[in-house]
Amino acid sequence: MRFLLRRALFYLVTAWAAITINFLLPRMLPGDPVQAMIARFQGRLSTDAIASLYVLFGLDTQTSMFSQYVTYWGNLFKGDLGLSFTYFPTPVSEVISQSLPWTLSLMGVTTVISFVLGTMIGVYAGWRRGSWIDSLLPIATFFSAIPYFWLGLIAISVFAVTWGAFPAAGGYEPGLIPGFDWEFISSALYYAVLPALTVIISSIAGWILGMRNMMVTVSSEDYVTVAHAKGLPERRVMLGYAARNAVLPSISGFALSLGFIVGGTLLVEMVFSYPGIGYVLFTGVNAKDYPLMQGIFLIITLAVLLANLIADVVYLLLDPRTRKA
Amino acid sequence: MTPVLEIRDLSVDYGQGAGAVHAVSSVNLVLNRGEVLGLAGESGSGKSTLAYAMTRLLPPPGLITGGEVLHHGRDKEPVDVLGLTARQLRSFRWNDIAIVFQGAMNSLNPVSTVASQLDDIYRAHRPEMSRGQRSKRSAELLRLVGISADRLGAYPHQLSGGMRQRVMIAMALALDPEIIIMDEPTTALDVVMQRQILEQMMRLREELGFSVLFITHDISLLVEFSDRIAIMYAGRIVEQAASEDMYRSSAHPYSKGLLGSFPALHGPRRPLTGIPGSPPDMRTVPSGCPFHPRCPSAFDACEREIPVLEKLSGTNGDSSRSVACWLNTPSLSGHPGVGAT
Numbered sequence: 302m303r304f305l306l307r308r309a310l311f312y313l314v315t316a317w318a319a320i321t322i323n324f325l326l327p328r329m330l331p332g333d334p335v336q337a338m339i340a341r342f343q344g345r346l347s348t349d350a351i352a353s354l355y356v357l358f359g360l361d362t363q364t365s366m367f368s369q370y371v372t373y374w375g376n377l378f379k380g381d382l383g384l385s386f387t388y389f390p391t392p393v394s395e396v397i398s399q400s401l402p403w404t405l406s407l408m409g410v411t412t413v414i415s416f417v418l419g420t421m422i423g424v425y426a427g428w429r430r431g432s433w434i435d436s437l438l439p440i441a442t443f444f445s446a447i448p449y450f451w452l453g454l455i456a457i458s459v460f461a462v463t464w465g466a467f468p469a470a471g472g473y474e475p476g477l478i479p480g481f482d483w484e485f486i487s488s489a490l491y492y493a494v495l496p497a498l499t500v501i502i503s504s505i506a507g508w509i510l511g512m513r514n515m516m517v518t519v520s521s522e523d524y525v526t527v528a529h530a531k532g533l534p535e536r537r538v539m540l541g542y543a544a545r546n547a548v549l550p551s552i553s554g555f556a557l558s559l560g561f562i563v564g565g566t567l568l569v570e571m572v573f574s575y576p577g578i579g580y581v582l583f584t585g586v587n588a589k590d591y592p593l594m595q596g597i598f599l600i601i602t603l604a605v606l607l608a609n610l611i612a613d614v615v616y617l618l619l620d621p622r623t624r625k626a
Numbered sequence: 627m628t629p630v631l632e633i634r635d636l637s638v639d640y641g642q643g644a645g646a647v648h649a650v651s652s653v654n655l656v657l658n659r660g661e662v663l664g665l666a667g668e669s670g671s672g673k674s675t676l677a678y679a680m681t682r683l684l685p686p687p688g689l690i691t692g693g694e695v696l697h698h699g700r701d702k703e704p705v706d707v708l709g710l711t712a713r714q715l716r717s718f719r720w721n722d723i724a725i726v727f728q729g730a731m732n733s734l735n736p737v738s739t740v741a742s743q744l745d746d747i748y749r750a751h752r753p754e755m756s757r758g759q760r761s762k763r764s765a766e767l768l769r770l771v772g773i774s775a776d777r778l779g780a781y782p783h784q785l786s787g788g789m790r791q792r793v794m795i796a797m798a799l800a801l802d803p804e805i806i807i808m809d810e811p812t813t814a815l816d817v818v819m820q821r822q823i824l825e826q827m828m829r830l831r832e833e834l835g836f837s838v839l840f841i842t843h844d845i846s847l848l849v850e851f852s853d854r855i856a857i858m859y860a861g862r863i864v865e866q867a868a869s870e871d872m873y874r875s876s877a878h879p880y881s882k883g884l885l886g887s888f889p890a891l892h893g894p895r896r897p898l899t900g901i902p903g904s905p906p907d908m909r910t911v912p913s914g915c916p917f918h919p920r921c922p923s924a925f926d927a928c929e930r931e932i933p934v935l936e937k938l939s940g941t942n943g944d945s946s947r948s949v950a951c952w953l954n955t956p957s958l959s960g961h962p963g964v965g966a967t
Contacts (some may be wrong), residue, residue: 362651393947415917416649465933521685522732523727523732523733524732524734524736526729527725527733527734527794528718528725528746529683529719530681530683530717530719530724530725530727531719531720531746531747531750531797532716532717532718532719532720532721532747532750532751533716533746533747533750534716534750537750539748541735541738542735545735545737545738546736546737548733596871599962620736620737621736621737621781621783622736622737622781622783
């Protein structure tokens with residue numbers, strides 16, 4: 302319990318630091334959205350127009366950095382992340398809450414599937430090394446070595462364009478109204494198949510390799526020999542003794558990869574024009590949309606911290622050696 | 627004395643083909659009911675390999691290339707352990723033969739409690755036991771090895787090295803086996819703990835009547851705790867005798883060397899001699915008697931031919947006494963026999 306409290310304190314400090322950096326970073330970048338607009342209109346904006354743009358974006362007030370910082374924190378606690386420039390005048394929190402569920406469901410589910418499947422294959426491959434399962438390794442590694450955007454584009458050209466089995470872009474049938482009805486959900490699932498498959502195929506090798514190698518290491522531990530000597534059924538030795546110990550490093554890797562879902566989704570969503578948070582971030586960066594970028598970075602930071610905290614707790618549950626007596 | 631386990635002509639190789647290392651060569655060994663048989667030898671002499679082979683726990687690339695391991699169960703026909711099916715083997719393990727391994731620190735699953743590791747044994751071998759019976763038996767076992775029952779919920783890392791080894795012994799006793807193999811059970815422990823655990827083990831043997839195969843490099847422990855001693859060198863048994871005979875009048879120069887490498891705990895002081903040289907590389911075992919390059923009394927026959935294990939009359943008419951040394955073949959050596967150096 303004390304351990305958990307100490308960890309929680311650590312995460313609070315880290316969160317504060319991350320949020321502060323998040324505040325400073327865009328303000329240290331050269332240029333602002335109005336400058337970007339001026340550039341876009343190649344100086345054909347009058348000074349009046351420029352002044353009104355500053356007022357419109359709320360960038361007209363000359364306040365000190367510190368008071369901006371205080372306001373920033375105050376707004377943060379109210380859940381107010383400002384207005385998005387690109388989706389003006391939609392609040393950033395609304396933009397995020399619309400796109401986040403897409404990312405979480407697509408990437409969350411695929412990450413879990415990839416981890417569970419890869420770990421299971423790794424357990425068998427490590428337990429029966431030299432069997433046919435080992436021949437999966439080069440294939441899986443090959444796919445994970447291909448740059449993701451390339452794999453995605455090939456999948457689109459083969460399955461969507463040539464074969465026409467799956468849609469090439471989007472998150473659901475255009476024209477459907479998002480809601481909790483079967484028509485919409487089945488359409489969303491259908492649109493998610495191709496991005497999900499490519500993500501699984503490109504990420505599964507890591508889980509297989511990691512688990513297989515840990516299984517090989519753990520299989521030669523004395524307690525596994527003892528378990529054999531005790532005459533336990535092979536399944537019990539494999540799962541209860543070998544895999545149970547071998548999975549520990551993979552578990553922390555998994556928790557961390559959950560944290561990177563939000564950040565790591567950019568490429569997937571760009572390739573498949575998926576309406577998730579990565580796609581929104583991409584648009585936001587292009588448009589120098591500070592509030593949106595800040596909001597998304599904040600979400601990413603919090604997701605990573607939360608995943609770390611979960612990893613700590615899960616580790617505590619799974620490995621009694623990390624518990625303080 | 628009736629045998630409980632009989633090893634006949636057992637050979638074990640590591641690897642296959644021309645590069646194979648013959649870790650154990652044609653070993654014959656009999657463990658009698660209720661006795662403590664000591665097996666001693668330097669590192670790499672094949673004693674642990676022998677133990678793993680007879681329980682078929684040999685990790686790859688270890689390979690049993692020949693021989694039989696006969697188990698004479700109570701009121702049962704002898705069965706060859708090497709011929710058991712996977713299912714029979716599982717039931718044979720721990721029911722009939724339990725092992726206490728050398729790594730006291732790593733023999734327990736670090737993520738399970740003592741109780742759940744004991745439960746695994748009952749669930750695999752005694753599925754009819756109820757939860758209450760199981761926990762009662764576990765508590766009883768811990769009490770047997772001198773650990774209070776409230777440690778059942780403990781994880782291995784919460785126990786000291788000595789306690790972990792006691793827990794292992796308790797586990798070995800769980801199904802009341804006829805044979806317990808102790809493979810260097812006390813190497814990771816200090817001398818005081820060593821003694822306590824061995825004495826406790828011997829007390830339990832008196833009470834429960836199992837046989838022990840006690841493997842160690844520490845021959846002084848064997849002299850004290852075992853009934854008979856077999857000495858291994860380079861994968862072969864070179865001498866077998868009752869502890870008393872072994873201690874007083876070992877016939878093989880290697881046994882003498884081993885005995886001279888430990889200080890005597892009792893009796894008059896004698897100088898430590900040790901054995902010159904180091905154990906042979908098992909990939910290139912010397913010709914003839916593998917011990918001849920280190921043997922103080924080697925002569926030309928030793929280099930040419932491998933001595934066979936031959937009977938030697940022991941005191942009290944012990945018929946199992948045997949030695950593999952040309953010094954005991956008078957026609958070859960010109961020496962009078964036993965004890966000649």
